[in-house]
Amino acid sequence: MRHDEAVTNRTAPADKQPGTPPRRGRPRKGAGTLTRDAVIGAAISVIDEEGVEGVSMRTVARRLGVDAKSLYNYVDGKDHLLDAVAEHILVGVALPEPTGSLDADLRAIGRTFRAATLTHPRAGALVLTRQLSSSAGLRPVATVLSVLRAAGCGPDEAVHLLRTLLASVIGTLLREVSAGPTFGVVGPEATAARRRDLEDSGLPVLVEAAPYLARFSHDEEFEYALDLIVTAVTRKVDDGGRP
Template identity: 30%
Template sequence: MPAEQKSEIASVWTRPRRQREQLSREQIVGEAVRLLDADGLEALSMRKLGTRLDAGATSLYRHVANKDELIELVVDEVYGELAVPAATGPADWRDAAARSAYSLRAMILRHPWVASVLGQVGLIHLGPNVTRMSERMAAVYGAAGFPAEETEQALSTVISYVIGMATSEAAYLSLIARSGRTEREFAASLRGSEQGSGEREPGDEDPARAREETFDYGLQRVLDGLGVRLTAI
């Protein structure tokens, strides 16, 4: 084919949707998310996904060119789960920022694989959900009073904290799942080990609540720091 006749698709978001096909992009993305949730990123392949959809890999390639495009799609799909409340001004920005952070944490814990692929998603060709939610989160910090040149930095600081903490939590929960025990049973076994080594028993607290309290403590301290910065602007 002559060079002038070649049509290169720059991004999955500019790829035209195929109509009247038995397999849709939505079906592909939905099944890919379920595969990732169940088996992790290492298990994702076009061949395995095609098998789960009872379709050949060739059928998938009509909608996505490669695994990288598929990752862009699934990341955008789960970003659509975020709940980002609006902040109307300096008085309510902190509550909106905290609720957004909790929503991001919850999404990562539902889809532990997402944290490890965020860096793979092209920063030029962002999907509609990632774009919309990023803009909504940035607006929260803009409403707080951060100047335009600091809004993204403030948002990135909070997001980095959330991703770091949630990734650690997700790894811990995966370890528990592989053990075949509940989180409370796993925590009890750790307390038993500590007692055996002479450590003081920390008490029979709810481990899920303890994780949330730890997350919230760090989040509030990050927001404290941003609040101090606002007073200096």
């Protein structure tokens, strides 16, 4: 064997040795351009398919084709990763510009927040329940407070109203992304079966309400809850904060 052939054989990378099949699908471990955004995107992909319970540093790393330890260069652990997912979704919320109308602005914010939550429904609980301290996480809170302050609320009253608004909107959205049959069902066959169950209960109040309890529309329920809470808030503000 010539000297130059021997050198070539000694320095050839392992994945280029004769007889080694080419890798398919995932990139080599550590290859490519691993970034924080890529890690977050992979976590969202896992959540979309398996739910939040499917997220771990290993499942996300497996999706990226890297070693789980490499993720710690971008997030401190699973909790930090879940916070990053919630923050990433909130950053994508295109909050509407205020119009000066308290009623219109609160409704627009509520609808925008719902649309952003439903972009990744299985991540909805993260967006709605994790308490974030970053500017992205606090931006929706600051927007609502600004609208309330512009309507004449003092800081203390604005915070009370903010919490009441969030409790209503978040509660309604949590029901939408994870509700059980207690709140009714969707689809004609399921609705008919649910109605029969209610009518067979023998409880007069349920029999009377069966046609309405059996069916469920997420759009209608959200709009009803939003209308109720915004009407209550605007009336209280118009009354000068009096009970």
